Amino acid sequence: MLVMRGIVKQFPGVRALDGVDLDVRAGEVHCLLGQNGAGKSTLIKVLAGVHRPDEGTIEFNGAPVSPGSPNDAIRLGFATIYQELDLVDGLSVAENIFLGHEHARLGFVRRAAGNRGAREVLARLGHPEIRPSAEVGRLSPAAKQVVSMARALSHDARLIIMDEPSAALAHDEVANLFRIIRELTAQGVAVVYISHRLEEIREIGDRVTVLKDGRTVAVGLPARDTPTSQIVSLMTGRNVEYVFPPRASRRPGDEVLRVEDLTSPGAFAGVTLSVRAGEIVGLAGLVGSGRSEILEAVYGARPATGQVVLAGERLRRGGVVRAVRRGMGLAPEERKAQALLLDQSVTANITLGSLPEFARFGWIDRARERAEATRLVEALDIRPPAPERPIKTLSGGNQQKAVLARWLLGGRKLLLLDEPTRGVDVGARADLYAVIRGLAEQGIGVLLVSSEVPEVLGLADRVLVLREGSVIHQGAAEDLDEHRVLDMIMEGRAA
Amino acid sequence: MSRLGQMRHLGLFVAIGLLVIVGLITKPDNFATTSNVVSMLSLAATIGVITVGATFVIIGGGIDLSVGAIMALASVWATTLATQEFGPFVMAVCAILVGTGAGLVNGLLVAYGRLVPFIATLAMLVAARGLAQRMSDRKTQLIQTGNSAIVELSTTRLLGIPLLVYVFALVVVLGWILLNRTTFGRRTYAVGGNPEAARLAGIDVRRHTMLLYALSGLCCGIAAILIMARTTTGSSTHGDLYELDAIAAVIIGGTLLTGGRGTIIGSILGLLIFTLITNLFILNGLNTSDQLIAKGLIIVVAVLLQRRNLKEIR
Numbered sequence: 001m002l003v004m005r006g007i008v009k010q011f012p013g014v015r016a017l018d019g020v021d022l023d024v025r026a027g028e029v030h031c032l033l034g035q036n037g038a039g040k041s042t043l044i045k046v047l048a049g050v051h052r053p054d055e056g057t058i059e060f061n062g063a064p065v066s067p068g069s070p071n072d073a074i075r076l077g078f079a080t081i082y083q084e085l086d087l088v089d090g091l092s093v094a095e096n097i098f099l100g101h102e103h104a105r106l107g108f109v110r111r112a113a114g115n116r117g118a119r120e121v122l123a124r125l126g127h128p129e130i131r132p133s134a135e136v137g138r139l140s141p142a143a144k145q146v147v148s149m150a151r152a153l154s155h156d157a158r159l160i161i162m163d164e165p166s167a168a169l170a171h172d173e174v175a176n177l178f179r180i181i182r183e184l185t186a187q188g189v190a191v192v193y194i195s196h197r198l199e200e201i202r203e204i205g206d207r208v209t210v211l212k213d214g215r216t217v218a219v220g221l222p223a224r225d226t227p228t229s230q231i232v233s234l235m236t237g238r239n240v241e242y243v244f245p246p247r248a249s250r251r252p253g254d255e256v257l258r259v260e261d262l263t264s265p266g267a268f269a270g271v272t273l274s275v276r277a278g279e280i281v282g283l284a285g286l287v288g289s290g291r292s293e294i295l296e297a298v299y300g301a302r303p304a305t306g307q308v309v310l311a312g313e314r315l316r317r318g319g320v321v322r323a324v325r326r327g328m329g330l331a332p333e334e335r336k337a338q339a340l341l342l343d344q345s346v347t348a349n350i351t352l353g354s355l356p357e358f359a360r361f362g363w364i365d366r367a368r369e370r371a372e373a374t375r376l377v378e379a380l381d382i383r384p385p386a387p388e389r390p391i392k393t394l395s396g397g398n399q400q401k402a403v404l405a406r407w408l409l410g411g412r413k414l415l416l417l418d419e420p421t422r423g424v425d426v427g428a429r430a431d432l433y434a435v436i437r438g439l440a441e442q443g444i445g446v447l448l449v450s451s452e453v454p455e456v457l458g459l460a461d462r463v464l465v466l467r468e469g470s471v472i473h474q475g476a477a478e479d480l481d482e483h484r485v486l487d488m489i490m491e492g493r494a495a
Numbered sequence: 496m497s498r499l500g501q502m503r504h505l506g507l508f509v510a511i512g513l514l515v516i517v518g519l520i521t522k523p524d525n526f527a528t529t530s531n532v533v534s535m536l537s538l539a540a541t542i543g544v545i546t547v548g549a550t551f552v553i554i555g556g557g558i559d560l561s562v563g564a565i566m567a568l569a570s571v572w573a574t575t576l577a578t579q580e581f582g583p584f585v586m587a588v589c590a591i592l593v594g595t596g597a598g599l600v601n602g603l604l605v606a607y608g609r610l611v612p613f614i615a616t617l618a619m620l621v622a623a624r625g626l627a628q629r630m631s632d633r634k635t636q637l638i639q640t641g642n643s644a645i646v647e648l649s650t651t652r653l654l655g656i657p658l659l660v661y662v663f664a665l666v667v668v669l670g671w672i673l674l675n676r677t678t679f680g681r682r683t684y685a686v687g688g689n690p691e692a693a694r695l696a697g698i699d700v701r702r703h704t705m706l707l708y709a710l711s712g713l714c715c716g717i718a719a720i721l722i723m724a725r726t727t728t729g730s731s732t733h734g735d736l737y738e739l740d741a742i743a744a745v746i747i748g749g750t751l752l753t754g755g756r757g758t759i760i761g762s763i764l765g766l767l768i769f770t771l772i773t774n775l776f777i778l779n780g781l782n783t784s785d786q787l788i789a790k791g792l793i794i795v796v797a798v799l800l801q802r803r804n805l806k807e808i809r
Contacts, residue, residue: 301695324697332695339695341688343756352685353696355678362677406696 001026001190002159007056009042009214014425016042017053018214022192024159029181029191031201031223034211035235035453035486040194043211044161047192048080049073060159079152080161087144089137094118096136097151121150125180142173149180160184161192166200167288178204196286198228198490210234228491229483236453236482243430244458245437252461253277255312256413256445259298262306267293268469271306275414275445280436282448282460282477284485290469291449292333295416298447299323299330311413329353329407333418333449335396339403342392346382347373349391349402354410376405380435397428404435414445421455433459453482453489465489506800507748507764510793514771522778529655531774536656537649539770540663541566541721542740543763547670548598548714549741550762554674555707556687556754557612561601561619562715562741563734568627569593569719574636574729583644590723591716597623598712602705616708620738627731636729648724659721666717671759683707688755743790744769747797768793 002024009017017039024030034040045051046058049067058065060076067073073080087096094114095102103113118132127146130139136147145165152160166174181191181204195201201208205223209216210231217234257275262268268290275281283291297304300315300323308315310326332338341349350373351358358369373387380401382394391399400420407415420436421429436459440446450456456463457477465473465488473488518526525531545562552559572578573590597619604615638645648659674680685693686703694700722733747765750757769790776786 299695320694321697321699330695337689338691340692341685341755343688344684348681348684352681352693352698355681359678362679364676364678364681366676 001061003057003059004043004046005057005059007043007046007053007058009039009046009051010054016214017046019216020056020211020214021216021219022209023219024190024192025207026158026190027185027188028206029185029193029204029223031205031208032192032194032211033196033201033208033231033235038211038235039214040211041163042214044080044163044192044194047073047078047159047161049078074155074157077156077158078161079155079157079159081145081148081152081163081165083163083165083167087136087147089135091136092133093122093130093136093139093147093150094132096147097121097132097154099151101155117154118150121153122146124153124183125150126176126183142169142176145169145173145177146180149184153184157189159190159192161194163194164196164287165193166195166197174200196490198231228487232483232486232490236486243433245434247461248278248437248440252279253443256310257298257447258307258309259294260307260309262294262297262304262308264290264293264297264302264304267302268297268466271471273447273464273471273474275447277413277443277445278440279462280440280446280448280460282450282456282463283466284450284453284456284463284489285466286489287451288468289466289489291466292418294466295330295418295447295449299328299416301330324353327411327413328416329410329412329414330416331400331403331407331418331420333422335399335403335423339406340391340399343390345388346377346391346394346402347387350376350387350405351409353406357410372409373405376408379408380405381431395425395428397424397432400424400432401435404432404439408439412444414447415439417446417448419450420448421450421452453485457482457485504749504758504761504764506797507761507768510768510797511764511771514768514775518771518775518778521775525778526775531778533656533660535770535774536660536663537725538773539766540659541718541725541734542737542744543663543766544666544714544718544721545711545734545737546741546744546762546766547666547759548711549738550670550745550748550750550757550759551674551683552612552707552711553742553745553750553752554687554754554757555683555704556690557605557704557707558616558742558752559598559601559708559711560613560616560738561597561623562711562718563737564620564623564627565594565597565712565715566719566722566734566737567731568597568623568630569716570723570729570733571627571631571636571731572729573719574638574723575630579639579642583642586638586642586645586723587720590719591713594716594719595709595713598709598715599705601712602708605708606701606704624731631729631731633731635732638723638727638729645720645724646727648721659724662717662721666714667759667763674759679703679706684755686754740766740769743794747794749801765797 004020004022007017007020020039020043032040042051046053049070049072052068065076067076067078088099097118098114103110103117115132122128122130125146130143130146136144165177169177185191193205201223208221208223208226210218212235254277255274256277259271259273262271271294283294285291293302296302298308300319310328315323315326336342347370351369358365370387377385377387382398382401391402421432424432436446448456448460457480460477463475463477463480464471465485467489549559549562569590572593573586578586578589601616601619604610605612649657651658653661674683682698682703685698686700690700723729744766745762746752747768748758748761750762772789773786
């Protein structure tokens with residue numbers, strides 16, 4: 001039904017897709033597997049008409065097609081259900097389902113007709129209990145997902161692409177999702193299903209296509225019978241060159257962080273870990289495994305029960321301000337949204353976390369501030385070496401260095417790094433790795449989160465593997481390899 | 496940053512220059528006189544002090560609609576017979592405390608009560624005006640002869656300029672220093688530019704937000720003293736629509752309503768443009784309605800020009 005051949009998509013600096021093949025048959029659930037950065041989301045966006053491929057052909061029902069815009073894709077019968085559901089919370093169920101193609105006459109919405117249409121589609125999905133007039137914002141995540149699917153059906157979609165649809169769902173809701181998927185496929189609709197959870201793929205999937213580094217490495221494997229080890233092998237061994245600095249020569253010092261039985265309902269439970277001075281501890285796990293949420297809770301930015309002890313001193317609940325004052329620093333996942341003042345200079349961004357150090361009675365000693373910032377710009381080789389430039393003119397890697405530089409000031413004991421190389425090109429990564437290792441060499445404890453398993457293994461001294469909010473393995477990085485970690489993450493089996 | 500700032504202010508200086516030329520051409524005898532300039536500055540002083548506070552709030556990502564009402568309340572409170580008994584110094588302190596207190600309430604509502612600034616300060620606008628009416632029984636309260644020290648701020652001149660203009664200048668200078676040379680100012684930009692980044696960098700965003708509104712209230716208190724000096728009264732009708740003038744001046748001065756960017760100098764230049772327009776219309780005996788239309792146009796043109804400027808620099 002859908003055949004993609006040799007799809008190439010080049011972004012500035014990255015070849016996101018480098019010859020992807022995919023063929024999907026009518027009425028099947030076709031699973032797409034691959035690590036972060038393998039090209040899954042780019043591939044989806046090509047089908048959704050968001051990106052135009054640079055090379056390659058797409059055939060649908062035997063005829064060549066090229067969706068050039070989301071509208072084109074919808075007209076072809078492709079519907080995409082993204083991980084973050086794209087619903088308008090303030091509108092009703094029916095209004096959401098028919099958003100953009102309302103039942104209307106002369107610009108006036110025919111509400112009754114819309115509601116009737118919505119009721120039909122929802123009934124077809126086996127959810128007549130969702131009222132078409134209900135406000136979407138008040139629905140449960142599972143019900144929202146049904147609405148998303150109803151929208152796809154309202155377009156008469158022949159091919160539905162689902163990006164990690166189960167990530168936000170509870171167990172019994174997943175069962176219902178699968179029931180709907182089976183009904184759809186029975187009607188001849190094809191589903192492209194993306195998930196990291198192998199047990200789901202085994203349950204719902206018919207065939208599997210595996211992506212690695214923007215290429216298809218296996219097409220149409222039987223979903224139920226292919227051994228896990230074969231799938232994991234196909235996904236691992238990425239070609240990206242990772243250059244890691246050597247591990248610390250000296251032994252780690254005293255414990256700087258001890259976390260006991262930290263629990264945040266819905267995110268993670270019973271997490272216990274420790275970080276020593278000069279040690280890098282890595283957290284490996286999927287999106288939704290609780291890895292970022294643990295960092296937030298340690299930092300005081302997310303409510304949680306349990307104990308956080310920093311350098312022997314128990315942190316009471318008091319939030320980020322206290323954590324920073326006691327010597328913690330966080331380089332958050334979303335650099336631009338959570339860390340940078342884009343309009344401000346590199347200097348102002350570097351000193352933001354330790355302003356009192358440069359001030360007397362609130363008066364900033366600008367000469368000293370500039371001198372310290374200049375020193376760090378040179379030490380971390382931030383380019384261009386111009387501390388007065390607005391930080392938005394720097395590349396992603398250099399911006400990230402500035403964020404790290406922020407926490408080199410003020411005598412930090414513990415740094416929390418969430419995806420420190422996100423959006424950083426390969427060349428600049430090696431630099432960042434060296435900087436992070438350098439931080440540890442200075443005696444700072446580092447707690448690192450990365451979705452890229454090789455990065456965690458290469459950079460950290462010790463690794464904790466997370467799955468669905470629990471630590472399932474803890475041990476020296478040297479004793480692990482990518483294959484085993486992925487196996488644990490996907491199968492939930494402690495090694 | 497400094498070059499960007501200068502370029503942005505350049506346009507404002509050009510606008511002021513043009514208005515001055517218009518004044519010199521249309522009313523050569525009246526415009527450039529000492530008395531006209533002094534009266535312009537005296538007029539600008541009251542809103543000017545408020546504008547300094549409003550600049551902080553807006554750079555910090557908020558908005559304060561209650562400034563005129565708070566000023567009126569402070570002027571009424573300071574001129575009640577009970578307060579006047581204690582003399583001019585206590586009256587001034589009273590105005591400042593009332594202003595700061597009302598600003599603090601705004602700040603608490605916004606920062607800790609999680610009310611949208613627009614709504615919290617709108618409520619304060621209505622309530623403060625009402626309280627002022629109640630306290631004064633809707634009557635204009637004269638400053639008694641024993642307390643004329645307050646009025647002297649407007650009648651006493653130093654180098655030919657009334658003292659209240661010096662007060663205005665002092666507030667501007669202190670505001671500039673606070674914004675550009677202290678941790679408080681740096682944090683104001685951070686909180687307005689990216690509150691999440693500020694929070695994760697260890698800044699107490701809520702406390703800072705509260706302080707910003709208190710600062711705005713403090714400026715309203717000072718403005719209340721100046722308007723008492725100029726009008727020799729306290730009244731619940733003082734400062735009507737000052738909030739719009741102050742916000743307009745801040746916007747014309749290049750401060751983004753979304754926060755994180757702006758300057759005190761720009762706001763003051765924006766205010767001077769407004770003052771000049773008012774003055775030119777009055778001198779030329781033109782309709783005040785046309786004056787409002789002109790001001791509306793200037794706001795739109797100023798913002799459009801700045802947006803183009805920003806794009807070029809980016």
